[in-house]
Amino acid sequence: MSHQSKLELGPLPQMLGYALRRAQIAVFEDFGASFKPLNLRPALFSVLTLIKHNPGCKQSDAAEALGIMQPNFVALMDELERRDLARRTPAKGDRRSHALELTEDGVALLHSARDSIVHHEARVTTSLTPAEAALLYELLARVERSLGSLDSE
Amino acid sequence: MSHQSKLELGPLPQMLGYALRRAQIAVFEDFGASFKPLNLRPALFSVLTLIKHNPGCKQSDAAEALGIMQPNFVALMDELERRDLARRTPAKGDRRSHALELTEDGVALLHSARDSIVHHEARVTTSLTPAEAALLYELLARVERSLGSLDSE
DNA sequence: TATTGTTATACTCTATAACTATA
DNA sequence: TATAGTTATAGAGTATAACAATA
Known part of the structure; x- marks a missing residue:
């Protein structure tokens, strides 16, 4: 039994x-x-997707599309x-560049994750109506776009 | 000039x-x-506030009120x-416990930060109407409360 | 010269286990 | 036995500088 002081969070x-x-x-x-x-992890899932x-x-x-810096993306791809x-795989026309692909295992893993994704999203939005959830996504995207840390360029 | 492939983010x-x-x-x-x-930093600001x-x-x-684990809070207070x-300062009645206070410098720093806070908040909500911003805060708080990683209990 | 990918590195945040001194 | 604070440690995310290979 904690005292549960319920501190004031102010602004x-x-x-x-x-x-x-x-x-x-x-x-x-x-x-x-x-x-x-x-x-x-979230980062690995986003890369696979x-x-x-x-x-x-x-x-x-x-890396740019996900807002991940190139040096940090290397370790994710390595894993x-x-x-x-x-x-x-070697990219055609530019021998510096790598073309990224899923393996069969990668495809299978994402497929087997589909139910988990749906259930996860349902849980984290359980306190919101569908309309509120849609609005939340949209407001967050708008905030991010208006600041545009990376990819906006 | 980048190629700006504009990759598909899917779901x-x-x-x-x-x-x-x-x-x-x-x-x-x-x-x-x-x-x-x-x-x-955000964490230091939240502790001071x-x-x-x-x-x-x-x-x-x-620490509990901010959702920061006790061991991690130590370094923040140290700084x-x-x-x-x-x-x-020593807490009255329990010699294990510490009572936290701002110093004069801490009070002064928070005071001098007031304008920066207002401008920061204005910038990050520049793409939202006041009503949308208020709704966003409320939806985020509701999501967090419904999941309640730490402080909830 | 510039770009792609990489290495090395550092800082911050988050998390767990174990210790101390008190209670 | 339990709690408050601490230490040590580890993992993950984020950031910059510098390098090799290629353009």
Whole structure:
């Protein structure tokens, strides 16, 4: 039994960065629990999903699309290759460049993750109506686009 | 001039964790730029603000209120004490416990940060109407409360 | 000269286990 | 036995500088 002091948060809940951080920690925790059986972190999942929808894309374009810096993207691709979920193949026309593809295992893993994704999304939006959830996605995308840390250029 | 391949993100923008991460990175980047002159990171700012609104609070209660684990809170308080922005004082009645207070410098720093906070919040919500911004805070808080990673219990 | 991918590195945040001193 | 604070440690995300190979 804790004393549960219920401290005063002051203006913090009205600061967007604070509200985002709190929500993101909670959502990622649910994601982690949901995808632990598949050993997939959010970053790995996002890379697999991006490659699935853009087979043959350049590594640098993939990193930029996800807002991940190139040096940090290398380790993610290394792990996906080591686990035989994706591979780097030589790109036609530019011998510096790598074309990214899913392996059969990668395709299968994403397919087997479909139910988990649906259930995860349902859980994290359980307190929202469908309309509110749609609005939340849209507002977040608008905030991000208006600031545009990376990819906006 | 990059090729700007504009890759397909697939279902990612409709996943709450992804949308939150993208928005949070952008908002924290603006925060960092805005508070670099004061050498304040989001975590340090949140601790100072919490102490301001709860002078004399216990260290463990402060950590719990912010969703920061106790061991990680120690280094934050160490830095605030080293910079003479806050201090740990002996709590009355329990010699294990620390009561947290702002120093004069801490009060002054938060005061001098007020304009930066207002401008930062205005920038990160520049693409939202006031009603949309208020709704966004509320939806984020609801998501976080319904999952409740730490402090909920 | 510029770009692609890489290595090395550093800092921050998050997480767990184990310790101390008190209670 | 339990709690408050601490230490040590580890993992993951994020960031910059510099390099090799190629354009």
